[in-house]
Amino acid sequence: MKKIAFILIGLGSICSVAAQDELNKNFKPIPPKKANVEKGIPPQSQPQVIDSVAVAPNPNPLYVNPDELFKDTNKYKKESNSAGVLYRRNQFLGNFTTNSFTSTVRFRDAAFVDGDKVRVLLNDKVVSPETSLESDFESLKLDLVPGVNKIDIEALNEGFAAPNTAELQIYDDKGKAILVDQWNVGTGYKATIVIIRE
Secondary structure (H helix, E strand, O other): OHHHHHHHHHHHHHHHHHOOOOOOOOOOOOOOOOOOOOOOOOOOOOOOOOOOOOOOOOOOOOOOOHHHHOOOOOOOOOOOOOOOOOOOOOEEEEEEEEOOOEEEEEEEOOOOOOOOEEEEEEOOEEEEEEEEOOOOOEEEEEEOOOEEEEEEEEEOOOOOOOOEEEEEEEEEOOOOEEEEEEEEEOOOOEEEEEEEEO
């Protein structure tokens, strides 16, 4: 069996060497065609003038800028990241649009269940004055007004292990997820979500 394999390998290598075209010296390269190329610089043409269209500075009037949102120190505590503590700040979780009349907000403690408590506000009105975060989700059904709906979740404490950590889920009235996220904020700071109802 080994002899047959050796013979087949030998014949295969002889055939591949004989198939080399390097020994054929009758090769003639084809010369390239000479193209008529004009040399010189083309004449300058006048640039086309296009009527400028006025662009709105903010195409979506309902968009909420998070930098402007947190400037109101009556509603939002100032950032205080001293000694490397990065959670002593407000956290903006985003702008979202929906056609729903209601939304369901679900939240739970995302880390160690340590007694974290939160307050939920919708457009600066208290919806839930105090909710303890457990391992199971708590649900709130919110009625959305046309336009901007600002949901603030304020950390009332940090429990036994800082910071106040939570997992957040927001669904529209059809059960479609609008947001799935987490927050890590210190006592008195807020996680903010803006939902724009079209």
